[in-house]
Amino acid sequence: MSISLDEAVELTRTGDVWVFRGRSVPDRAIQFTTNSPVNHVGMAVVLDDMPPLMWHAELGRSLPDLWSGAHQRGVQLHDLRDAVCVWANRYGQRAWLRQLDPPADAEMERAVLRTIARLDGTPFPSTAQLAWRWVRGRMPALPRPRVPALPRLGRPALPRLGRPALPRPGRPAPRPTPATPAGPATPAGPARPAGPARPAGPAGPAGERDRALETAYCAEVVAVTYEEMGLLPAGRRPNWYDPGRFWSGDDLGLAADARLGSEIEVRVPQR
Numbered sequence: 001m002s003i004s005l006d007e008a009v010e011l012t013r014t015g016d017v018w019v020f021r022g023r024s025v026p027d028r029a030i031q032f033t034t035n036s037p038v039n040h041v042g043m044a045v046v047l048d049d050m051p052p053l054m055w056h057a058e059l060g061r062s063l064p065d066l067w068s069g070a071h072q073r074g075v076q077l078h079d080l081r082d083a084v085c086v087w088a089n090r091y092g093q094r095a096w097l098r099q100l101d102p103p104a105d106a107e108m109e110r111a112v113l114r115t116i117a118r119l120d121g122t123p124f125p126s127t128a129q130l131a132w133r134w135v136r137g138r139m140p141a142l143p144r145p146r147v148p149a150l151p152r153l154g155r156p157a158l159p160r161l162g163r164p165a166l167p168r169p170g171r172p173a174p175r176p177t178p179a180t181p182a183g184p185a186t187p188a189g190p191a192r193p194a195g196p197a198r199p200a201g202p203a204g205p206a207g208e209r210d211r212a213l214e215t216a217y218c219a220e221v222v223a224v225t226y227e228e229m230g231l232l233p234a235g236r237r238p239n240w241y242d243p244g245r246f247w248s249g250d251d252l253g254l255a256a257d258a259r260l261g262s263e264i265e266v267r268v269p270q271r
Contacts, residue, residue, distance in 0.1 A: 002265035008097050009081050012052050014109055015100035015229065016044040017222065017246050017260055018084065020093040027093075036244025040093065043222045044080060045112055054083040055116060055225065057218045059124045062086055067120040075122040075221055088268035096263035098248065100231075108229040115225045125215035219243050231258050 003011070012018075020040040021027070030039035042056030053066060054077070061071040063078045063086060087093040104112070216224075216238070223241035226232040231254050245252055248262055 001262075002267055003097075005081065005084060005266055005268050008084075008264070008266045009052050011099070012044040012046060012080065012097060013100065013103050014044060014046045014112060015104040015226075015231070017098040017100070018042045018044065018054065018056075018080075018266075019096050019098065019243065019246055019263065020087050020091075021096075022091055022093040024092065030243065034242045034244035036242075036247045036249060038096075038243045038247050040087065041218050041222050041243040041246045042083065043225060045077065045116070047109060047113075052080040054078045054080040055112070055221065056083070057122070057124055057216050057221045060086075062090065065120065067116055072121055074124040075119050075216055077116060077120060084266065084268055085271060089271050095266040095268060097266055098246070098260040098263055101259055101261060104229065108231075111228040111230070112225060115228045119216065119221060119224065122214075122216045122221075125217055219245060222246065226254075231255055 018041065019038040020042075021031070021038050022040070027039040031037060040056070040058075042054045045053040045055050047053075056078075057075045059073055061073050061076075063076070063082055064070065065072050065076045066079065067077045084095050088095055219241040220238040223232060223236075223245070224238050227234055227236075233253070233255060244250055246260070248260070252260065254260070
């Protein structure tokens with residue numbers, strides 16, 4: 001089944017997934033390592049009367065980021081039609097649409113906006129970082145062994161030895177000085193006011209993800225956004241996901257009885 005780009009833009013809704021397949025050497029490498037026919041993934045964002053947008057991450061900066069208003073690399077929010085045309089005509093990619101069922105509700109859309117505000121502009125990883133993070137995402141997370149605390153060893157306290165003071169010959173022994181009686185207790189002054197509390201960093205799963213996502217590639221962006229929408233289980237490492245996870249040949253395991261439909265090929269006009 002195939003539809004035109006105009007029809008796809010008209011049909012797409014927030015949460016729908018767009019997957020792409022290219023023929024370049026990097027595209028083939030991604031397809032081979034992930035054992036899938038796709039190498040790029042983005043998510044549609046369709047809000048109120050705004051034109052449909054594409055939320056994804058890429059190395060190029062050919063289009064203006066509609067959140068920041070600047071041309072930037074990494075995590076970006078683009079006009080969906082323009083983004084698909086760039087990937088089809090400039091990068092030589094074929095495009096498919098997978099629709100989310102049931103559609104995203106208002107709370108999910110608010111979660112999408114919060115995620116965009118937090119992640120937009122995150123840099124794209126280098127090739128070496130991308131490969132290493134993908135490999136780490138498939139390694140089991142082993143718990144760190146706890147080393148028992150050892151008792152602190154020190155020298156035993158020895159009694160201080162000294163000679164008793166002896167009176168010198170020809171001089172009387174010094175008289176003991178009477179103890180000075182204690183005076184009245186001095187009232188304590190006012191308590192020192194505590195300084196301003198230091199603001200704490202982001203806590204919880206979102207904060208941990210932000211620290212981990214110093215760089216981000218396309219599948220991580222979509223996965224983190226899906227998790228914030230409540231469509232993916234929390235706690236899974238973002239680098240466990242790759243574009244092939246969003247292909248119909250893989251089981252993404254969406255929550256809340258949600259599912260992604262089969263791929264619909266999109267015919268993109270040549271420019």
